[in-house]
Amino acid sequence: MSLNIQEQVSMRPYNSLAVDVRARFFVSVASLEQLQAALVWAQQQGVSVLLLGGGSNLVLTADLQVLVIHLQLRGISILSTDAEFTRVAVQAGENWHAFVLWSLAQGLSGLENLSLIPGNVGAAPVQNIGAYGVELKDHLESVLVFDRETALVQRLSNEQCQFAYRDSLFKRESGRRVILSVIFKLPKHASLQLDYGDLRGYLAEQQISAPTPHDVSRAVCEIRAAKLPDPKRLANAGSFFKNPVVTSAHAEQLQKNYPHIVCFAQADGQVKLAAGWLIDQAGWKGVRQGDAAVHAKQALVLVNHGAATGQQILALASQIQADIQQRYGVELEIEPNVIG
Numbered sequence: 001m002s003l004n005i006q007e008q009v010s011m012r013p014y015n016s017l018a019v020d021v022r023a024r025f026f027v028s029v030a031s032l033e034q035l036q037a038a039l040v041w042a043q044q045q046g047v048s049v050l051l052l053g054g055g056s057n058l059v060l061t062a063d064l065q066v067l068v069i070h071l072q073l074r075g076i077s078i079l080s081t082d083a084e085f086t087r088v089a090v091q092a093g094e095n096w097h098a099f100v101l102w103s104l105a106q107g108l109s110g111l112e113n114l115s116l117i118p119g120n121v122g123a124a125p126v127q128n129i130g131a132y133g134v135e136l137k138d139h140l141e142s143v144l145v146f147d148r149e150t151a152l153v154q155r156l157s158n159e160q161c162q163f164a165y166r167d168s169l170f171k172r173e174s175g176r177r178v179i180l181s182v183i184f185k186l187p188k189h190a191s192l193q194l195d196y197g198d199l200r201g202y203l204a205e206q207q208i209s210a211p212t213p214h215d216v217s218r219a220v221c222e223i224r225a226a227k228l229p230d231p232k233r234l235a236n237a238g239s240f241f242k243n244p245v246v247t248s249a250h251a252e253q254l255q256k257n258y259p260h261i262v263c264f265a266q267a268d269g270q271v272k273l274a275a276g277w278l279i280d281q282a283g284w285k286g287v288r289q290g291d292a293a294v295h296a297k298q299a300l301v302l303v304n305h306g307a308a309t310g311q312q313i314l315a316l317a318s319q320i321q322a323d324i325q326q327r328y329g330v331e332l333e334i335e336p337n338v339i340g
């Protein structure tokens with residue numbers, strides 16, 4: 001098995017925050033056999049491994065003394081179809097948004113609210129990607145993984161993946177399981193989720209009274225493009241903080257002091273707060289320290305104007321976290337994976 005292992009590779013093109021650190025070793029793998037060979041090679045060299053998809057959820061803080069394995073397994077196949085559902089297997093290296101568009105073109109629904117999320121299918125289960133009231137877990141049947149601890153290929157059911165808000169088994173036991181492919185169970189008859197964010201308002205504005213999944217996808221793309229910076233033009237990693245969840249008593253107290261605070265009641269009685277609102281109200285929107293900055297239009301997004309390091313971006317994030325803790329008594333957790 002021949003592997004093209006490169007040395008001292010700049011990671012700048014491989015992370016959406018465009019942080020310029022070097023990987024000591026770098027290899028692209030397009031099959032399970034190549035992945036296994038790369039893992040054996042890393043073990044023989046005594047270096048650890050970083051799994052890489054599209055690099056849109058990473059903060060790289062130092063040169064990486066590891067083997068970066070860029071997962072490039074490709075392919076989409078229909079496994080079965082009946083009157084209600086189609087089951088589809090998608091390889092880890094497929095681009096997420098391209099797959100969403102493919103599913104819509106097949107007349108399938110369920111993923112329209114997750115349109116335009118950057119990255120690859122293989123990383124989507126890691127943080128259970130979510131947007132506009134839909135999460136990956138709502139349409140995922142199972143995941144095929146290579147378990148590095150047992151050296152076995154294993155299928156994990158939706159339940160076994162232990163999905164939660166921006167969280168999963170894969171995030172909690174980071175690096176142990178390499179996701180090879182994901183099986184989705186997608187409905188043929190759309191049941192649209194429109195009750196989140198600006199979606200319903202946007203469709204009304206466009207005078208679309210009976211939207212199709214395509215309409216919802218287009219609406220999500222336009223709303224996202226207006227709100228979020230395109231990483232190709234302004235480097236960023238999407239939402240930098242998770243929306244914090246607090247007790248109802250804490251939320252009530254905050255509502256007394258801040259009547260316009262944005263809250264979402266949770267099924268378990270707790271309350272999710274909009275992190276972007278807290279950061280915006282605290283005056284951080286547009287704050288720039290060197291090339292690290294809070295986006296001028298969206299307080300939840302930290303951006304790199306050119307030469308910011310991962311450390312500088314994290315230093316800005318720490319100041320925001322300390323300020324939000326002091327003002328509101330709320331702990332903000334960083335969403336992207338910090339590596340270095």
Ligand SMILES: Cc1cc2nc3c(=O)[nH]c(=O)nc-3n(C[C@H](O)[C@H](O)[C@H](O)COP(=O)(O)OP(=O)(O)OC[C@H]3O[C@@H](n4cnc5c(N)ncnc54)[C@H](O)[C@@H]3O)c2cc1C
Nearest residue numbers: 051053054055056057118119120122123129130179237238
């Ligand atoms: C502009 C922008 C908007 C965004 N909007 C959203 C949003 O609305 N909702 C949302 O949930 N996220 C959002 N994100 C975050 C990001 O798009 C997702 O987390 C996405 O799933 C990351 O995919 P990736 O391939 O780029 O992962 P990477 O950044 O390459 O990797 C992320 C993590 O997964 C691990 N990993 C990667 N591939 C595999 C694999 N095959 N097996 C096991 N582990 C793996 C990596 O080691 C790393 O820990 C946004 C990001 C950006 C830049």
